[in-house]
Amino acid sequence: MRPLSPKKQTIYDICIIVSVIAAGVITWVSLHRGIYEVFPYFYLIPIVLLAFSQPRLAIYGTVAIGWIYFAIVFLIGLPDMRTYTLATVWFYIFVSLGVLISTYAQVYRKEGERTCGTYYNSQAGVFSYDRKTLRIREANKKFAQIIRYDSEDLLKKSLPDLIPDAAERDAFIAKVRDLHRVGDIEVRFQAWDKSLRWALVSAAESGEPSVICTAVDITDNKLWQDAITQANKKLNLLNNVTRHDILNQLTALIGYLELSRQDTTDPNMLRYIEKEEAAASAIRSQILFTRDYQNIGVHSPQWQNIAEIISLASATIDPRKVFIQVNLTPIEVYADPLLEKVFYNLIDNSLRHGEHVTEITIWSEEEADGADIIFEDNGAGIPDPQKEKIFRREYFKNTGFGLFLTREILAITNLTITETGTCGKGARFVIHAPRETFRQVKPV
Structure with a gap:
């Protein structure tokens, strides 16, 4: 429940006063004309209005309204005990009804104020719009600040006013309509001063004919990102x-x-x-x-099928008489697009420096904290003192920069690589992907 504005509260107060006066007049006229059954129901109108708009004062107000009714009946002085009895019963009905409605109204109002407090005081921008008319129905202060509007002025706007790009707006509306709930969509809003503000928007349809949206301002991030992109270019x-x-x-x-x-x-x-x-x-x-x-880190990381990446890497290098065996579960890893270069470097390293390599085996194992992709050959292996040096910009048997690049490419998304083989029996490289950087995929 949105808190009543001072203007609306004044309107409700006027309606309560008018309805009380009207009920009193109707009571006076009805009793003088011998109508005793209908007029008490008119007092329910101010009681309900009072309970809705002033729940904290509703109990006292209801008692006052009941006394007004009771006083009018007794002031007329009709010598009819049945009328007096009914007036007394109605008095207690009004008071009981007022107490009941006001109690529930206060609980409802507190719950509404708690929800509205979260809505209107949220550090994220929140707004809602009508699904049919696209008019803005609600907007909190944070969203108004993001697009530099006054909250009340926003209620006079519609979605086309805030998202002027028709294609972008239609795509956003279509996603919400088709999926009913969407998250993290980049949307450009037009601010009050006609400048464009970027926001990350999540939206969900509610039970009412409206869509509730949250918006996080990412304008500064987009500007920094564009500046960095231009500088990198x-x-x-x-x-x-x-x-x-x-x-x-x-x-x-x-x-x-x-x-x-x-x-x-x-x-x-x-x-x-x-x-x-x-x-x-x-x-x-x-x-x-x-x-x-x-080229490392120039493009955004992406999910990549490991089996396909290894197939592409091995297709670009002549394995000579070396047999490459791949025994992988269907998994994808979130890594830099240069992931293919990682496996190319590992295969090339085995062919160049394995001396008597005849077989390369690649497989995967799922661990509690992620997954391991193991690359193993049956070549000369790597001496223990050199196991870490080969990943640095140092030369070991003229390996160059290949393994250094390999570790740097993997580190972009927190993947690691270590050498755990036995010298004389072959090299063994273990690529570890943390839990959040790998996922199982269904075989095609």
Whole structure:
């Protein structure tokens, strides 16, 4: 129940006074004309109005109305004991009815005030609109602040006034109509000053012909996100141009080194040229690494089917005579879109550095706190002192940056990777996905 505004309260008070006067006049006229059965019912009107609008005063008001009725009957002075008796009975009926209605009205009002307090004082914006007319029916102060309106002015508006984009508005209304309850929809509202405000809106149909919505202001977040996106685009463009120019210069440098090798037979010069070529190749690898690292976290994480990702990764690399066996339960993991690069790097690492690898096995195990995806080969394995170093920007058997990138990609969504194999028997990488980052999927 929304608290009555001062204007409405005044109207109710006037109606109570008028109905009491009208009931008194009807009583006076009825008794003078010998009508004794109908007029008492007219007193129910002010009693109900009083109980609804002033439940705390309803008991006293009802007693007063009863005494007015009782006094009118006795003041007329009709020598009719039956009339006096009925007046006394009606007096007690009025008082009892007033006490009962006011008691329930107070309970109802308290419950309504508690609900309204939550509604109107919520830190989230709350509003409701009519399903048919789209008129705004209710709006709390927080929602009014979000779109810079006065609460009372909002009640004169409709949904098209607040969401001027027809396509966006129709999509929102259609979702609510079809699903009856929706959550976390990004909606652009037009504020009082014609500026656009972003809000995350949840909506649910109520028993009444209205839809109740909550709105959380995300305008600042959207502006920051857009600013960061623009900055990243500019940085990525700069990086791409710079990297392209450096690689072109490296290509020219390596070409001139090759020409130098052909033009000299001096052993010392050939040794220097060889070292220069190795340095140029290392620079090329580092520049290519910056390209891969730059793409981490650029796009939003998404749910990805692990079996499909492994299939895509293995299709882009020549396994030679190595047999890749995949034994996964149907699961999806919430990870960076570069997840395919993770399994590509693991397969490539086994092929390059496993020495005598003939088989790679990938499977999954569900744990109490999440799921483990295990990648295992039967190669040379990794010595214990190097198990953590291989994930850093350090060189172990010329592994480069692949495993470092792998850990960085997984860390975007709090996935972890560790090496738990036995040196001499093979490498064993365990990717752990916390409970909130993996889910079972139904097999197709």
